[in-house]
Amino acid sequence: MVKKTKKEEIQETPRSEEKVEKEQKAGGEDDLSAKLQEKEKEATDNYDKYVRAVAELENYKKRALRERTDSIKYGNENIIKDILPLVDNLDRALQHTGNSGDFEAFKEGLKMLQDQLLCTLEKHGVQKIECADKDFDPNVHEAMFQVDSDVHNDNKIVEELERGYILNGRLLRPAKVSVCKRVKTDYCKE
Numbered sequence: 001m002v003k004k005t006k007k008e009e010i011q012e013t014p015r016s017e018e019k020v021e022k023e024q025k026a027g028g029e030d031d032l033s034a035k036l037q038e039k040e041k042e043a044t045d046n047y048d049k050y051v052r053a054v055a056e057l058e059n060y061k062k063r064a065l066r067e068r069t070d071s072i073k074y075g076n077e078n079i080i081k082d083i084l085p086l087v088d089n090l091d092r093a094l095q096h097t098g099n100s101g102d103f104e105a106f107k108e109g110l111k112m113l114q115d116q117l118l119c120t121l122e123k124h125g126v127q128k129i130e131c132a133d134k135d136f137d138p139n140v141h142e143a144m145f146q147v148d149s150d151v152h153n154d155n156k157i158v159e160e161l162e163r164g165y166i167l168n169g170r171l172l173r174p175a176k177v178s179v180c181k182r183v184k185t186d187y188c189k190e
Contacts, residue, residue, distance in 0.1 A: 082120045089113055121165075129164035129175045131157045140164060142174040152180035 093109050118128070129140050136143060136155050147158045157177045164175030 079120075079124050082123065083117075086113060086117050086120065089116065125168040126172065127166045129166060131160040131164075131175050131177055133157070136177070136179045140166070140171060140174055141179075142176050143179045144176050145178050146181040147178050149180045149182070152182075154180060154182035156180045 090113060093106070093113065096109075097106060131141065134157050136157055141157065141164070144161055149158060152158055156179070158180050159178045160175055161178065162176035165172040
């Protein structure tokens with residue numbers, strides 16, 4: 001073996017360190033390149049997820065709008081199905097009016113139809129407002145006029161002119177009534 005001088009050893013050492021550094025840089029560049037590719041793939045995946053989420057949101061909005069439109073359009077379907085038998089019964093009653101001269105039977109049939117209709121309305125949350133012998137309540141009654149009376153107490157309902165209804169706790173239509181105004185009899189004493 002040939003022995004190297006110190007000068008040659010010194011010169012060789014930096015070269016070998018340079019080689020090591022270059023190799024590390026090359027290895028580091030490969031590592032950075034791999035990391036960059038990994039991050040680009042992750043960014044592509046995230047963008048794809050974003051595009052899918054936006055598309056799903058748009059589809060949800062369209063579906064919700066369509067369902068809302070359908071519920072408005074067909075929302076009364078159940079009550080209409082319940083009222084159709086009433087229409088059938090009215091048709092039958094009208095057919096029998098020409099054949100029968102019995103007014104009492106006709107009157108009884110109309111009463112049955114009214115009861116059937118009220119039951120159908122109650123099934124769907126409609127309640128009638130009771131007025132007979134009640135105090136006037138401006139929340140559910142509409143006073144059409146006042147009646148002077150000695151028989152009724154002041155502010156009592158005398159007569160129901162048109163029935164009022166409540167739908168699921170909310171006033172649908174107020175009852176139109178006449179209200180008693182107590183007649184005051186003042187006698188002058190001289």
